[in-house]
Amino acid sequence: MLFHVHMTVDIPLDLDKAYVENLKAKEKALSQELQQQGKWTHIWRIVGQYANISIFNVDSAGELHDILMSLPLYPFMQVEVTALCQHYSSVKNEEEAH
Numbered sequence: 001m002l003f004h005v006h007m008t009v010d011i012p013l014d015l016d017k018a019y020v021e022n023l024k025a026k027e028k029a030l031s032q033e034l035q036q037q038g039k040w041t042h043i044w045r046i047v048g049q050y051a052n053i054s055i056f057n058v059d060s061a062g063e064l065h066d067i068l069m070s071l072p073l074y075p076f077m078q079v080e081v082t083a084l085c086q087h088y089s090s091v092k093n094e095e096e097a098h
């Protein structure tokens, strides 16, 4: 199942800098692990915002939920999830679309 996920990060300015850098490093490591596994297939920075647009390819909505909850920066994120399915005009088959 494909999901479009819009993550907006808002970290309080008074948090300890080392703590924040550690969270970001953990976030990056987990994100890259999930990308290597083919579960987090795209991540794009939204220009001018501390936000990203990502595409996830997971087995279920529940799996996506668990992944999002496990993100180290999750407590400081607003997350909007949109479920995707194949458009009838798409020239790609479902596998290629991933």
Ligand SMILES: O=C(O)CC1=CCC(=O)O1
Binding pocket: 007, 009, 027, 028, 029, 031, 050, 051, 052, 073
């Ligand atoms: O910086 C962000 O957009 C938040 C984030 C998600 C994965 C990652 O490495 O950073």
